[in-house]
Amino acid sequence: MTSRALFALALLASCYSPELSDCALPCASSADCANDQICTTAQLCASASETCATSSNLVDAPPSRPPPHDAGMAHDAKMPPPPPPDAPPPPPMVAVTITITGTGSVMLAGSTCTSQGNGDTSGGVTATCTVMVPANTAAKAMAMPKSGSMFQSWTSQVCGGQPATCTFTPIAATAIAAQFSTKKN
Numbered sequence: 001m002t003s004r005a006l007f008a009l010a011l012l013a014s015c016y017s018p019e020l021s022d023c024a025l026p027c028a029s030s031a032d033c034a035n036d037q038i039c040t041t042a043q044l045c046a047s048a049s050e051t052c053a054t055s056s057n058l059v060d061a062p063p064s065r066p067p068p069h070d071a072g073m074a075h076d077a078k079m080p081p082p083p084p085p086d087a088p089p090p091p092p093m094v095a096v097t098i099t100i101t102g103t104g105s106v107m108l109a110g111s112t113c114t115s116q117g118n119g120d121t122s123g124g125v126t127a128t129c130t131v132m133v134p135a136n137t138a139a140k141a142m143a144m145p146k147s148g149s150m151f152q153s154w155t156s157q158v159c160g161g162q163p164a165t166c167t168f169t170p171i172a173a174t175a176i177a178a179q180f181s182t183k184k185n
Contacts, residue, residue: 023052091134095173098141099156100127102180103149107142109133115180133170141166143178152179 025045030038033045044052098106100115103126107113113129133139143151143164151164156177159166166176 023050091136093132094135094170096131096133096139096141096170097173097175098127098129098131099125099175099177100180101125101155101177102152102182104143104145104151104178104180106176106178107144108176109139136169136171138167138169141168141176141178143180145180148183149180150183152181155179 023040023042023044023046025033027033027039027043027045033039036047037045038048040046040050040052042052046052096108098108098113100106100113103115105112105114106129108131111129111131113127113131115127141159143154143166145151154160154162154166154177156175158168158170158174159176159178168174168176
């Protein structure tokens with residue numbers, strides 16, 4: 001070994017202490033002591049079987065370290081998980097145009113489109129409304145006839161062939177049409 005290496009080894013060895021002497025370091029709690037020591041009533045670090053009656057054998061050491069900022073947590077406790085990311089933004093909205101022929105109503109997304117027509121479907125469209133609904137989300141339209149009329153059919157491609165309750169998923173602006181007719185006695 002070179003003299004530099006020997007000097008560095010000697011320097012490191014003079015700083016190393018394989019164990020802490022009992023009753024040599026002041027403490028406020030056992031957290032201030034080595035793993036195999038406790039803080040005695042004399043406020044000195046010592047093994048559990050040792051009693052420290054005097055402070056005459058104290059080493060020249062700094063006062064006990066302050067408790068960590070998480071003093072209320074166990075030493076092995078992990079930090080709490082980060083908060084969940086913000087909720088995703090709501091889906092974009094799309095327009096659904098409702099066309100009614102005859103006398104009746106169509107409910108969609110909490111809105112009601114109502115026709116006060118005379119029940120005669122030959123007169124053409126009697127009401128048109130637009131309702132905004134979330135895109136790519138199932139929507140339910142309910143056709144409800146007024147007194148003296150009955151639901152005849154959905155006349156739009158989106159709901160065509162479905163009963164009075166039509167479920168569809170709009171991905172863009174969509175049109176639905178309901179036809180009501182007069183009840184025959």
